[in-house]
Amino acid sequence: MFNAGLLLAVEEAPGEETDEPEPPKSCMKRKPGRRFRHALTGLYIHDSGEQQILWPTIDDGRNTVELSETPGDHCYWEEVKGNGCKHYRNVVTNRFLGFDPSKNRVHTEASPSASEEWLLLVDQTDQSHKRAVIIQNKHSGLYLAVQNGHFIGLTAYDEECKWFLE
Template sequence: MAPHVMLSYQWDNQALVKRVYDRLKDDGLPVWMDIEGGVSGNINDAMAAGVEEAAVVCLFMTPAYQASRSGKKELNYADSRGVPVVPVMVAKNWEASEWLGLITAGLLWIDFRNSEKSDDHFEKCIKSLVDEIMFSGGDLLSVEAPPPDVNDGAMERPSRRKQPGRGFRHALTGLYLWESGEQKFHPASDTRNSVELHNSPGDHGYWEEIRGDNCKHYRSFITNGYLGYDPNGNYTYTKASPHGAEEWQLLVDETDNSAERAVVVKNKHSELFLAVFNGQLTGQKFYNESCKWFLE
């Protein structure tokens, strides 16, 4: 069995998951689903094989999934094997707790709560899901070039490939978080590089995500410098090694209804949100729209 994307869900959401399965297949991704040939023979053996060969497990989170014994077995097994997990939030006004909350703590979930609002909304949700799948396990997946879309004549969907990191586009200004490479000396930590805003991402706008202790570090794809924020000088920078001021929390922006991947980025050390004000990066104590970013 080749590496694949495993869809883990509770049967109440089978129609939605089947629709997601079909769209991921259309995009050329290898996908495993129980009702699409994933289960034959002993169900426990089949589920174990599905997890063991998974590059990524996508779980569709609902209270019923949390109460499901089979869902718990699947996800615990995936967690024990270190398989990347991509949570998909389906239930409204609910958050995971107990064993499911423990496994998904700190993970960035994909918002499918209004995915069936319209075809356009669903397609944006699918794009977000594919982006996160490729970010989490794209180097293990053999992705086929998607065929031409019969509904769009000769138009072809873009081939999916793993990006070198996350891109952060500011929601209000459309500008990207960008490592300029310009060096400036700092007496406490020697050289720091400037971080600014730019109108296009390029390689300087990609940030590798590295998990820390209840936080994330973001390292520039170009310079290997770690993103940090200095509240005393109110400026953003990169430096060669991460410490407290280079620890971040990345959270879903639950106030957003655009179906894009809206997030907030919070500096763990200063407890300030990374925001843009008057065209400049700044730290902000309280959330507002200037703190919103879209992942790309």
């Protein structure tokens, strides 16, 4: 009878056992939030930190939100649970992402209101194996999209509404 187990046994060479200190465990820093990168353009949602001046005599307390080619610190958004919605607070400016459907403009405000309520929907049609989402403003029902390098709210979903979470 042949025993294969004996052929597979490997003898370890005798060696000195030394007590070496365990290497320090790396501290994993958790990202403070997430970035939204537009699927078609590769642009990021970026809070400029600059206040919008609509009229010289009116100060509505809103900051400008832009599209950025590079993912800087102002592109990180922390998710805050709302009442049947999500709010997205910029981790640098601590202001909430909002949308004004009458002006078709994205902005940030110091405190969340109806225009800062969002629904984050999974894009079931995406085949990229990335975390593709659709961002819908709850108050207006419009989908956040990018056309010609500018934000726009669309009434129906299309490829311009697709964002990747990073």
